[in-house]
Amino acid sequence: MRVADNKTIIDEKINAACQKSGRNRNEITIVAVTKYVSVERATEAFEAGLYHLGENRDEGLLNKYTVLGDKPIWHYIGSLQTRKVKNIIDKVEYIHSLDRISLAEEIEKRATKPIKCLVQVNVSGEESKQGITPLETLSFIRNLDSFSNIQIAGLMTMAPLTEDENKLRACFKKLKELQKEVQAANMTHAPCMELSMGMSNDYTIAIEEGATMIRIGTALVGGES
Numbered sequence: 001m002r003v004a005d006n007k008t009i010i011d012e013k014i015n016a017a018c019q020k021s022g023r024n025r026n027e028i029t030i031v032a033v034t035k036y037v038s039v040e041r042a043t044e045a046f047e048a049g050l051y052h053l054g055e056n057r058d059e060g061l062l063n064k065y066t067v068l069g070d071k072p073i074w075h076y077i078g079s080l081q082t083r084k085v086k087n088i089i090d091k092v093e094y095i096h097s098l099d100r101i102s103l104a105e106e107i108e109k110r111a112t113k114p115i116k117c118l119v120q121v122n123v124s125g126e127e128s129k130q131g132i133t134p135l136e137t138l139s140f141i142r143n144l145d146s147f148s149n150i151q152i153a154g155l156m157t158m159a160p161l162t163e164d165e166n167k168l169r170a171c172f173k174k175l176k177e178l179q180k181e182v183q184a185a186n187m188t189h190a191p192c193m194e195l196s197m198g199m200s201n202d203y204t205i206a207i208e209e210g211a212t213m214i215r216i217g218t219a220l221v222g223g224e225s
């Protein structure tokens, strides 16, 4: 399928989810996750009007950046090794996987301008998942207030791998609650307007629960081959 055709289908589902939950379509950004696909396919996505692209490895990002440059808005969405920060920091607008102070320190040191970071929260508590615990989230963010190159743009989570809609919904609701807590703390470095949640299998539920960024790979550009 052409990316444009997949996008049409997804746009319809997004619109339906927005209608169902009384949300405005303009609040939602699709991050096209190109980590599994070629530079050509990523270019096709960009040309189909998907201006936000997400990668989870520095090699993948650099490879595509060589061709597409800074025309797309680049999102780094995967676990980020501290020593890789210097490779991507001048190319990305968003980092969705801030999950430890040592990573924040490296971003602070390497960035030449404020980077929009999302704190990755392990809401589901699965051992295999990255992210800080919900309980730690507020204090983690408070501790970043002196980091001039880090702006806490929002929170990110990966839902548990399940078809159980109630479990998915509970996970997304929890992240929304946490966002409200962070916003209530009124920290200038943490406007926390974004909620990055929802992937190919669960983005409509995520939208109903307040997602502002959905990260879609498989359903949009293709998955692991």
Ligand SMILES: *Cc1c(COP(=O)(O)O)cnc(C)c1O
Pocket (backbone or CB within 6 Å): 033, 035, 056, 077, 078, 158, 199, 200, 201, 215, 216, 217, 218, 219, 223
């Ligand atoms: C791969 C990936 C996605 C996209 O997953 P799909 O199921 O292919 O849509 C979203 N977020 C993160 C963090 C990923 O690593």
